[in-house]
Amino acid sequence: MAFGRLSSSRKSPLKMRALGMIMALGIAAVVVQTAPGVTSALMPVRTQAGDLLAASPGREESREPGLLARIMGHGARERRIRELEARVQELARYEAAARSMAARLEAYESMLSAMGEPPARGATARVVSEVNGPFSETLLANAGRAQGVEPDAIALNEGGVVGRVTHLGERSSRILLVTDFNSRIPVMGENSGVRAIVFGDSDGLGTLADRPEEDPFLPGERILTSGEGGLFPRGYMVGAAQMREGRWRVAFSMSETRGGFVRLVPPQRIPTPEEAPAIHQSDPANAIPATETPDAEAAMETGGEG
Amino acid sequence: MRHKPGRLQRIAMSWRRTGANTRLAVGAILVIAGWFASLSPFRLAGMDLPWPLMILVAAVGWSRAGLYMRPVFLLIVLSLLFDISTSAPFGSYMLVALSAYGVQVMAQSALDMDNGAVLETAIPFFSLATGILALWGLASASSGYAIKILPIMMIGFATALAYVLTAPVFNLRTRYGGRAVGG
Numbered sequence: 001m002a003f004g005r006l007s008s009s010r011k012s013p014l015k016m017r018a019l020g021m022i023m024a025l026g027i028a029a030v031v032v033q034t035a036p037g038v039t040s041a042l043m044p045v046r047t048q049a050g051d052l053l054a055a056s057p058g059r060e061e062s063r064e065p066g067l068l069a070r071i072m073g074h075g076a077r078e079r080r081i082r083e084l085e086a087r088v089q090e091l092a093r094y095e096a097a098a099r100s101m102a103a104r105l106e107a108y109e110s111m112l113s114a115m116g117e118p119p120a121r122g123a124t125a126r127v128v129s130e131v132n133g134p135f136s137e138t139l140l141a142n143a144g145r146a147q148g149v150e151p152d153a154i155a156l157n158e159g160g161v162v163g164r165v166t167h168l169g170e171r172s173s174r175i176l177l178v179t180d181f182n183s184r185i186p187v188m189g190e191n192s193g194v195r196a197i198v199f200g201d202s203d204g205l206g207t208l209a210d211r212p213e214e215d216p217f218l219p220g221e222r223i224l225t226s227g228e229g230g231l232f233p234r235g236y237m238v239g240a241a242q243m244r245e246g247r248w249r250v251a252f253s254m255s256e257t258r259g260g261f262v263r264l265v266p267p268q269r270i271p272t273p274e275e276a277p278a279i280h281q282s283d284p285a286n287a288i289p290a291t292e293t294p295d296a297e298a299a300m301e302t303g304g305e306g
Numbered sequence: 307m308r309h310k311p312g313r314l315q316r317i318a319m320s321w322r323r324t325g326a327n328t329r330l331a332v333g334a335i336l337v338i339a340g341w342f343a344s345l346s347p348f349r350l351a352g353m354d355l356p357w358p359l360m361i362l363v364a365a366v367g368w369s370r371a372g373l374y375m376r377p378v379f380l381l382i383v384l385s386l387l388f389d390i391s392t393s394a395p396f397g398s399y400m401l402v403a404l405s406a407y408g409v410q411v412m413a414q415s416a417l418d419m420d421n422g423a424v425l426e427t428a429i430p431f432f433s434l435a436t437g438i439l440a441l442w443g444l445a446s447a448s449s450g451y452a453i454k455i456l457p458i459m460m461i462g463f464a465t466a467l468a469y470v471l472t473a474p475v476f477n478l479r480t481r482y483g484g485r486a487v488g489g
Contacts, residue, residue, distance in 0.1 A: 029397035049390040
């Protein structure tokens with residue numbers, strides 16, 4: 001039999017001694033590991049063993065789940081978590097870069113005394129109804145003047161510009177969609193810088209017209225609001241440029257993500273010098289507290305391009 | 307007319323015919339399965355319950371056949387899994403398992419086991435208690451303070467229960483009703 005050749009403890013005290021020696025070695029091993037140097041030397045072994053359990057070794061790129069997860073049947077979930085973790089790490093790098101760029105931009109604007117874009121304000125509203133009738137393409141949102149929505153407010157969703165408030169009620173707003181033929185938005189190519197006016201068309205795409213320059217857009221480049229005309233603030237995403245049948249068209253980005261909510265931000269208003277004349281602070285007669293000059297304050301806030 | 311054996315009886319009969327190596331392999335698989343299970347929490351009715359220490363069950367179960375080096379080496383190898391998963395110093399679970407193994411073997415050698423059913427039943431639990439005590443001692447020594455006894459006792463109870471349920475799997479006495487092979 002399997003252990004027939006071996007003798008038991010009764011017949012061989014040698015084995016008991018061997019067992020005792022093994023235990024003594026074990027005790028010595030445990031004692032030796034109390035030394036920091038030994039503990040740190042063994043750390044990679046433990047780490048690799050832990051990695052083997054938690055994640056397959058050498059497969060970091062493929063984001064494969066670990067042995068344990070696969071045995072427990074959590075493989076798909078673990079894989080998804082790893083993908084999302086990688087995505088978060090990637091986005092964190094972008095966030096850091098964006099923060100750095102924003103800080104530099106702020107510093108440059110400060111050095112140049114340049115007026116930046118106004119801070120984001122507005123109200124978020126739920127889309128109550130969507131009308132795509134023969135007359136106009138509009139949305140009805142459940143926020144109005146009572147919620148702080150202003151006339152001609154800009155409607156945005158996760159994708160970009162949705163439209164503009166054309167009728168403002170006390171508790172509701174009607175938004176003319178960018179896909180409507182009557183909608184006119186001054187836009188520009190993000191990379192090419194080519195300016196145009198975009199309006200909706202029957203096929204759901206926008207048409208880029210009234211281009212002052214003859215230069216073409218870059219295929220696939222982002223189309224942003226140019227801020228010209230003094231209504232839409234500059235830099236809001238409208239869509240992506242594409243050439244269709246010899247014409248430059250825009251695939252509206254707002255159509256890709258319709259979550260049922262819109263953000264209604266105040267339009268860009270730059271008062272004329274006549275509307276908001278400069279005030280000479282040195283003259284005590286004209287020294288009006290800043291809180292009493294909302295137009296001037298708004299002018300300071302909304303200054304810049306456009 | 308002869309009664310046809312049922313499925314369980316057939317399994318029991320085939321288990322009696324299996325050799326010591328097969329039994330060792332099956333026991334090792336059970337220990338690994340228990341170790342895997344212990345990597346996830348065991349909750350029952352909102353309570354955190356301890357997993358049994360299968361390496362200790364194996365040590366006591368295998369030692370009942372006497373002192374053989376193959377189970378000892380297998381215990382040393384399997385104990386490394388427990389060392390890694392619990393962040394214990396390497397060799398800790400080996401000492402726990404071998405202390406129980408050694409106590410069982412020495413008790414069997416010293417006492418007359420042939421005519422003592424009580425001893426036959428009591429000594430494995432005494433060996434398990436020795437292993438649990440060794441675990442407490444090692445954990446306390448490596449932590450630098452006396453760790454709580456209640457969680458260790460809970461592990462001991464779970465291990466004892468697992469031993470009662472799985473003892474036949476770790477029995478290396480391959481001759482039914484006889485003495486240990488080679489013993």
